[in-house]
Amino acid sequence: IKNGPMQPKLSQYPQQKFRLKKRSFQYHWFEKHNWLEYSKKNAAFCFACRYLGLKNTKDSLLSNGFNNWKRALDSFREHEKAAVHKGSMLAWAAFRNSEVHGDVVQQLQAANENEIKERREYVRRIVTLRVCLSLLRKQGISFRGHDETEHSQNKVNFMECFNLLTKFDPFLQKITKRHLINEVILCCSEQVTFSIVSELKTSGIYAIMADEARDKHKEQLALCVRYVVTATGSVKEHFLGFCDLKSFSAESITESIQHCLRDNGLEDLQCVAQIYDGASVMSGATGGVQAKFQQYHPEAIYVHCYAHQLNLVLCHMCKAATDFFNTLENLYTFFSASLIHHKKFSDVQAQLGLKHSELVQLSDTLWSCQLRSVNALLTNFTAVIQCLSEIQSTTATGLLTKLCDLPMVCCLFMFHFLLGTTEGFHKVLQKENLDLAQAVDLKEAVYSALKNMRTNEMAKALYDKAKTFCTNNNIDIWEVEPTVRRKKQKRMDDFLVESTCDIREEISGLDNFRMKLFYPSLDRILSEIGQRFSSVNADLMKGVQACNPS
Known part of the structure; x- marks a missing residue:
């Protein structure tokens, strides 16, 4: 089979007499029919059918050989049309292909x-x-x-x-590039999630933390988990996934959280705590998310995020000095909105030998911005004053007038002191390895420290520091003894009042600073800390410590 059909080329093929003519096999028939082979018996055969076709056939090209040379071409054409021959040719072609490419x-x-x-x-x-x-x-x-x-x-x-x-x-x-990027992201996500879920199941218990996050016009709930790694005893916090929110009702939010837990196989795992912000839809004791989530997980106590509570405390305290923080925001806008003013500010910093730094914009959500904004102004106060005095504009003159004022400097040092006292507590609350005992102890320590600072001596120290700062920066100090408070005119006929920023308590003298600014601000932050930080967690911590004093 490997050698193929026998197709000898003879000078003269044997002749046979057909009536009056003698006929013989012709060599050129091989060129037209590659399956044809010739035998010494003076007969023709079909190579493909003889080796790879059916044997029980009456076709002479398969059995005894064909030698009727008179009608040879007609017989060959009829044979090629037969189904048996076609199957044999396919088998032969497959055999030859297997010789080249394998079977x-x-x-x-x-x-x-x-x-x-x-x-x-x-x-x-x-x-x-x-x-x-x-x-x-x-x-x-x-x-x-x-x-x-x-x-x-x-x-x-x-x-x-x-x-x-x-x-x-x-x-x-x-x-395909787009297919690849989606595949890579999906594989990474699945592997990371699988690792987190495996550790969670090994741990046996966990806590959830959830907060809303908006993606353009789509509302999502960011869900994180907190658990203890059994092997090492270390605490871990991980992002588990986004939950799509269909509405802002407590039922919808709870169902979204449950759906995310079910998708990751955590529905039956014991959840011992749930942490949200203080919004009523989340914290409601009867109709909030925390109450509805406890129907699925009775052991999951609700904890209002301590870091969020502290931010609310600081924001509420800062509202007592709206004019001061409005001035800080106006300063940032004045120097950042204009390239000319910003260039002037950088040049003055270089002239005074100050390290280049920027003023900081205030924010209600970026919790450290208040202190950073106060520190930025305190560090660059000299450069800011010089820039405002050299820029000829009504806005610069108004800002300069506000800054070159003892009450403004007193606020600057007071908030630098108060916000600086809580900054350490702020950072510690955001650590993933913080536990409830540390949080309670730190809250008590900060509360005690602020309470101990409510003294005349501390007020005098801050006031004297502000006066010294004013003297060093050539700011005139006008101290007036306390007088009877002048009654403000509440009715202004024929005038349209667009702003009430200038209607504020005048701080002139140590007693006014202590009674009208320092004590009220300190009392406000102490009251807020006492009210917002629930004692339920402290009582819970005492129970935990009773079980394990270490």
Whole structure:
């Protein structure tokens, strides 16, 4: 079979007499019928049918051989039309193909090996892309961007890194890019989530933390878990996923949390605590999320986030000096909104030998902004005063007048002192390894420290520091003895009042500073800490410590 049909070329093939003519086999028949072979018996056979076809047939090309040369061409054409011959030819072609590429099993094995090789190359490229993933992760850069279309001049961060590697690797050019980025992100997400869930199930108990997060026009609930690693005893906090919110009702939020827990196989695991902000829909004792979540997890006590409570305390305290913080915000806007003013501010810093730094914008959600804004002004006070005095504008003159005032400087030092006292507590509350005992002890320590500072001596020390600062910066100090308070005119005929910022308590002298600013602000923060930090957690902590005094 490997040698193929016998097709000898003879100078003269044996002749047979057909009536009056003698006829013989013709060699050129081989060219037209490649399956044809010739035997020494002066007979023709079909090679394909003889070796690879059916044996029980009456066709002479298969049995005894064909030698009727008179109608040879007609017989050959009829034989080629037969189904048996066509099947034999296919079998012969497959045999010849197997000789070159191997048999069916060998071809399947080769195809499988090629597929395995290609997949391994694909995985190798995926692993190689860890360079991109590590870079984005290290720099805190998002994978996706605003415009992911092919015609975008600035595609997503991952795709830009991927395109750079593609230029040097032809194999990556064959990979569908959008499919790849989604696959990589999904694989990373599944692996990280699987690791977190495995540790959670080993731990046996956990706590959840949830807060709302808006993505453009879509409301989501960010769900985090907190648990203790059994092997090491260390505390871990991890982001578990986003829950889509259909509405802002307590039922909808609770169901979203439960759905996320069910998807990760945590529904039946014991949840011992739930931490949210103080919004009524979350903290309501009867109709809030915490009450409805306890129907599924009775052991899950509700804890109002301590860091959020402290932020509310500080924000409430700062509202007592609205004019002061409005001035800080106006200063930031004045120097950041104008490139000319910002350049002037930088030049003055360089002239005075100050380290270059920026003023800080206030924010109700970025909790450390109040102290950072106060510290920034205190550090750059001299540069700010000089800039405002050299800039010829009504806004600069108004800001300069406000700053060159003893009450303003007193507020600056007082809030630097009060906010600085709570800053350490602020940072500790946001550590993932903080436990309830430390939080309660720190709250008590900060409360006691602030309470002990409510003395005339502390007020005098802050007031004297402010006076010294004013003297060093050539700010005139006007101290007036306390007088009978002048009654403010409440009715202003023929005038439209657009702002009440200037209607404030005048602070002139130590007694006024102590009675009208320092004590009220300190009393406000002490009252807020006492009210907002519930004693329920303290009682719970005493019970825990009774079980384990260490």
